[in-house]
Amino acid sequence: DAMVIQNPRYQVTQFGKPVTLSCSQTLNHNVMYWYQQKSSQAPKLLFHYYDKDFNNEADTPDNFQSRRPNTSFCFLDIRSPGLGDAAMYLCATSREGRQGGTQHFGDGTRLSIL
Amino acid sequence: AQSVTQLGSHVSVSEGALVLLRCNYSSSVPPYLFWYVQYPNQGLQLLLKYTSAATLVKGINGFEAEFKKSETSFHLTKPSAHMSDAAEYFCAVSDPGGSQGNLIFGKGTKLSVKP
Numbered sequence: 001d002a003m004v005i006q007n008p009r010y011q012v013t014q015f016g017k018p019v020t021l022s023c024s025q026t027l028n029h030n031v032m033y034w035y036q037q038k039s040s041q042a043p044k045l046l047f048h049y050y051d052k053d054f055n056n057e058a059d060t061p062d063n064f065q066s067r068r069p070n071t072s073f074c075f076l077d078i079r080s081p082g083l084g085d086a087a088m089y090l091c092a093t094s095r096e097g098r099q100g101g102t103q104h105f106g107d108g109t110r111l112s113i114l
Numbered sequence: 115a116q117s118v119t120q121l122g123s124h125v126s127v128s129e130g131a132l133v134l135l136r137c138n139y140s141s142s143v144p145p146y147l148f149w150y151v152q153y154p155n156q157g158l159q160l161l162l163k164y165t166s167a168a169t170l171v172k173g174i175n176g177f178e179a180e181f182k183k184s185e186t187s188f189h190l191t192k193p194s195a196h197m198s199d200a201a202e203y204f205c206a207v208s209d210p211g212g213s214q215g216n217l218i219f220g221k222g223t224k225l226s227v228k229p
Contacts, residue, residue, distance in 0.1 A: 004157070006157075040224075042204060042221050045216055048216070092157075092158075102160050104160075105158040108157050110155070
């Protein structure tokens with residue numbers, strides 16, 4: 001089945017130690033999104049790629065970076081995680097990113113900071 | 115600016131009872147509206163979406179929602195709750211000012227189903 005896969009499902013890192021979360025998709029979708037979701041809150045968009053074009057949300061901290069080496073893969077890098085970055089990180093894709101398009105989500109990576 | 119308000123952060127129903135989850139939106143242009151469901155420790159799954167076709171939208175798992183422009187609402191209903199419906203539900207609107215179909219989510223409603 002075509003899908004969005006996030007690895008790992010659970011990630012523990014130390015305060016200030018860089019961490020990378022990965023997302024892959026077999027849907028061949030143009031657009032890939034990264035969301036941060038804290039406990040009992042709505043997902044918050046961090047940034048997205050339309051093909052190779054990177055679009056950062058205005059309030060996304062500089063600590064968060066992303067890479068998309070090809071259509072199938074996208075990475076979220078947190079350069080110096082703080083305690084406030086503990087959250088579920090969700091990757092999503094959509095075919096063209098047009099208004100009304102469906103986003104397909106992975107199961108997320110839950111990040112804990114020690 | 116677009117926004118979505120979900121009334122009630124927690125809703126509890128008995129198995130077999132009607133499920134009603136409320137969502138109101140604000141939009142200066144015709145909106146695209148979505149309902150997503152999230153089970154514990156999982157991603158979001160699309161239940162249904164409104165994209166200016168029929169105002170009554172049927173989705174998966176027996177859910178449906180009705181777009182009412184006069185009330186700026188898009189409430190989610192299911193005639194008979196099942197234990198497996200216990201999850202968190204998010205209403206979302208496409209952000210016409212954003213690019214590439216960005217979604218603005220409501221704060222979510224957690225649905226509990228009692229046996």
